[in-house]
Each structure stands twice: as C-alpha cells, then as structure tokens.
Amino acid sequence: MAGKSMERRTILKAAGASAATLGLAATTGCGGGAGASADGTVTLRYAWWGGEPRTIAIRKTIALFEKKYPKIKIKPEFTDYAAFWEKFQTQASGGNPPDVFQNAVGFLRKYDRRGVLMDLKSQADAGHLNLENFRNGVLANGQVDGKQIGIPVGANTMALVIDRKAFEKAGVEPEFGWTWDEYFDALQTIQDKLRIAGDTGYFGIMYLYDLYLRQNGKAFFTETELGFTEDDLTQWWEDGYKRVRSGLVADPKKIEQVAPKSGLSAGLAASEFTWDNFSIRYEGEGESDYGLAPIPTTNGKDTGQYLGSLMLSAFSGTEHPKEVAQFIDFMVHDPEVGRIMGYDRGILATTEQYEAFAPADETNQGVKAYEEDVAAAGVLGKITPHPSGADVVEAAFLRLGGEVAQGKTKPADAAKALFSEAKAAFAG
The missing domain is CATH 3.40.190.10 (Periplasmic binding protein-like II)
Structure with a gap:
C-alpha cells in the first residue's frame, strides 16, 4: 500500500468508554424568557442537545460561570438532537429562541438568512469576546458572508x-x-x-x-x-x-x-x-x-478532510448582548471549563482549553493523536x-x-x- 505506515499510537485502542457517553437524554428544560431583575441580575437562556454526560458536564461549567459572574444567571434548556431543532424552529419563528445555543454548520446560513443569529464581531470589537487562540483555523467554521455567527467549542474530523x-x-x-x-x-x-x-x-x-x-x-x-x-x-x-x-x-x-x-x-x-x-x-x-x-x-x-465543529451562537434579538458574549467567551476559553468538558463535543477548540485537558484514557488519547497526525500531514482544508x-x-x-x-x-x-x-x- 502507498504512503508511510501509521504510527501505532494513531490506531488507538479504544478502551473503557461507556455507551451512555453518546446516549441521548430525553430530559428537556422549561421555556420562558430571559430578563433582568430589580437588583440588576441578568438571566440568559442556554440551550443544547446531547446525552446525560454532556448535560452533567455543562451544568458544572454553568456553576463556574455564575460564580465568576454573580450578576448573570443561566437558565438551561436541553434535549436530544431531533427534538432540539424541532423546538428551535418553533422558537425562532416565534421570535423567542434562547439567548445562547449550541449550533452546527448545517444550520448557520438557514438561521442567518432569517435574521436569528448575532454577528459576534461587534462584541469582540467591544472587548467582551476573544476571537484569538483558536486551533487549526477552526474559527472560520462559524463565519458566513464576513460575519462571525458561531464560535467553535470543539473540533472533529x-x-x-x-x-x-x-x-x-x-x-x-x-x-x-x-x-x-x-x-x-x-x-x-x-x-x-x-x-x-x-x-x-x-x-x-x-x-x-x-x-x-x-x-x-x-x-x-x-x-x-x-x-x-x-x-x-x-x-x-x-x-x-x-x-x-x-x-x-x-x-x-x-x-x-x-x-x-x-x-x-x-x-x-x-x-x-x-x-x-x-x-x-x-x-x-x-x-x-x-x-x-x-x-x-x-x-x-x-x-x-477538514475540521468540523460544534459551536455556540447567540440570538440577534437578545436583550443582553454583552452578557451573552461574556458567557460564550468563558465557555470557549476558560481552562477549567476545558478540563470539565473534555472531548465530549470534539477536540477542544482553543489553545487555553486544549492545553488544560490531558486525556487519561486511551480512547481520547487516540482521538487526540489522530487529529494531531492529520494536521501534521498537511491535508486539512477548509470546511x-x-x-x-x-x-x-x-x-x-x-x-x-x-x-x-x-x-x-x-x-x-x-x-x-x-x-x-x-x-x-x-x-x-
């Protein structure tokens, strides 16, 4: 066969993973609008899809964020993939999507065309969101027509x-x-x-x-x-x-x-x-x-090959754009968040989080080695x-x-x- 033989570390031995890691939880959060209370506390709705392990991890990251930003409270909404997008379609049509939500490349243009997604460059220009330190050019995955409407949290290939x-x-x-x-x-x-x-x-x-x-x-x-x-x-x-x-x-x-x-x-x-x-x-x-x-x-x-990614996007009509940007910034750059999330949503997208998480099991070590080898081979193109x-x-x-x-x-x-x-x- 052509090409150089794979290093043994690249063909990973997948070990010790639970099937529940990819299972989809049917639990959903309640709806409702976000707002600000009399003491200036702001509430943001944050929605995602995924299994129970993801939800447990995300709840831990929310607690960290609320500790750092006591005036910003996060209201979680979560479900499985199909139900998420069915619900989101209804919310977007009614002008009431979550302030922040998990997103993917297949939905960016669809909801950008409908005016649902915030261009986060304005918040980056205002100093509320750091668009630096994204690995292997993955930040481009969230760009459409010169706008930054998604911020990658992980990457995969x-x-x-x-x-x-x-x-x-x-x-x-x-x-x-x-x-x-x-x-x-x-x-x-x-x-x-x-x-x-x-x-x-x-x-x-x-x-x-x-x-x-x-x-x-x-x-x-x-x-x-x-x-x-x-x-x-x-x-x-x-x-x-x-x-x-x-x-x-x-x-x-x-x-x-x-x-x-x-x-x-x-x-x-x-x-x-x-x-x-x-x-x-x-x-x-x-x-x-x-x-x-x-x-x-x-x-x-x-x-x-290219790096795909899950992303965080924001509702263009949110009442709290600054706080939304601060939340996204924390979720993609904070090292402790990276250690908590691991590779649940793919290889961590920023250098801060990538360097903070050292996978202990052979499965994730193999995924990391595979992506590093693919990147080193120089074959990665743009999505x-x-x-x-x-x-x-x-x-x-x-x-x-x-x-x-x-x-x-x-x-x-x-x-x-x-x-x-x-x-x-x-x-x-």
Whole structure:
C-alpha cells in the first residue's frame, strides 16, 4: 500500500468508554424568557442537545460561570438532537429562541438568512469576546458572508474506525495515503479470510461522500446549491449497492436489527466511517478492540478532510448582548471549563482549553493523536460551505442512501429524488 505506515499510537485502542457517553437524554428544560431583575441580575437562556454526560458536564461549567459572574444567571434548556431543532424552529419563528445555543454548520446560513443569529464581531470589537487562540483555523467554521455567527467549542474530523483484531487476523494494515482501491481490496481480504463484511455502509454517509468529492476537485455543497451532478451520485450509490450485493458491505437489514448498536461493534463488519470523537461508542458496545485509521484517498495523498465543529451562537434579538458574549467567551476559553468538558463535543477548540485537558484514557488519547497526525500531514482544508437547507438535504441523503442499500430504490432514481428535494430545501 502507498504512503508511510501509521504510527501505532494513531490506531488507538479504544478502551473503557461507556455507551451512555453518546446516549441521548430525553430530559428537556422549561421555556420562558430571559430578563433582568430589580437588583440588576441578568438571566440568559442556554440551550443544547446531547446525552446525560454532556448535560452533567455543562451544568458544572454553568456553576463556574455564575460564580465568576454573580450578576448573570443561566437558565438551561436541553434535549436530544431531533427534538432540539424541532423546538428551535418553533422558537425562532416565534421570535423567542434562547439567548445562547449550541449550533452546527448545517444550520448557520438557514438561521442567518432569517435574521436569528448575532454577528459576534461587534462584541469582540467591544472587548467582551476573544476571537484569538483558536486551533487549526477552526474559527472560520462559524463565519458566513464576513460575519462571525458561531464560535467553535470543539473540533472533529472524519475517520475510519476499524476492528483491530479483524484487520490483524486478515493481515491488513491501514496506511496514510492508501487509495480507495486499496481500501476495498483490504475489505475483500477480510471478507475472504474472516467471512464478515468489510464495511457497515459507507455510501450512505453524506460527510464521507463530501470528502470523496473534495478529493476529486468538487464538494457536496457550494454556498448556494449542490456541488456535484446526478451522474456523480448515481455512480457512488451504484458502486455501494454492488458491494452490498457482493457481501463486501454489510446487509442493511442486519444492521437495522442490531440498532441502535453499530454494525461494527455487533461484529457484522470490520470497519465504519464516522467522526473521530464518536469512536468512544464502540468499546462500550462491542467485544473487540477498535482503532482509528486514515481516510482512503484518490491520489495517494489528499483525504479531503477538514475540521468540523460544534459551536455556540447567540440570538440577534437578545436583550443582553454583552452578557451573552461574556458567557460564550468563558465557555470557549476558560481552562477549567476545558478540563470539565473534555472531548465530549470534539477536540477542544482553543489553545487555553486544549492545553488544560490531558486525556487519561486511551480512547481520547487516540482521538487526540489522530487529529494531531492529520494536521501534521498537511491535508486539512477548509470546511465546505453549507447553504440554507443543508440540514434537510443531509436527512434526505441518509434516507435515500438507506433505500438504495436495501434495494428499494434504484441509484439513479434516488439521485434524482435527492436533487429534487435539495432544490426545494434551498428555495425554502
């Protein structure tokens, strides 16, 4: 295989993580407006999505903030991902979103276009928010049309999670710079020797397809539309479906049967593409050892990778912009907050927090090593812009890719449907 061999530390041994780390809590906070009391105390609403461990950690950081700023009280609101955005849509339409909230790149243009998001540059200019010390250019993820409408709290990148025992038994060693052909040859070797599928369903993952497109001079999105053709996508899904039929990719019906457990940790396949910081789930679910391996390439070098991130955004109509900025500043720069949050939302985005948190477990040590190696390889590019409606397109890609995998929809018909749904989403 091409490229230099991976250092052993990069293929991490994922150990000791609880599946609950990625579980989604159904608990929600109460609604209600923010305001100021007679003694000048200000109350800010802060909303996020995520599991119980995230909520426990965030509550600790809120307590720290309120100790430093006794005149600012934080009212938490939290739920799972789907319910969060359903609720937020209603709140935004009613002019009553939270003062501060967790955000992601797929929603920036959508809510910026609706005038919901504050340009935080004004608060930075006023000295209430520090926009320095963000690692590897990740601050740009929150920028749209010259405005800073999101402040990253963490960063992650796509990776290939492998069953290390399966790869070792098959005599296959992932290497930086390996090609897609070499990757699929490796999966064939695993299938031949171990009688299990090589992959759980790579072709239904929008963010992986984005990397493949970027390797080939395109991208999933431009700032206003899709950055590829129906023929491009038809080919991608046709190739994927052929690999399902040959057994190289796991049977989607079996994958469904073990859900919410991953097909990788259930032993149905030897590898799965996902975000690197999500790799903690597999050790909690499975019986093998799991590690991070490099993204396959088209030309033996470029992976198409970039750092994605979760962010904090602010409501443009908040009554307390200064306090909101102070809160965001504290949450992204305070070292103790970094030690409390760890890598729950990805590798910590600022140098203050990154240097303050030293992961003790092998899982997080491996995630840190993987991102450092990817950055050192010089392959990281800028994140692909996401137009308004990108969230709808992502959901459609996942659904239609699943239909292709199950043989319910022909690849060409699925590609046509995606373009139709995307057109409607971008116009909405």
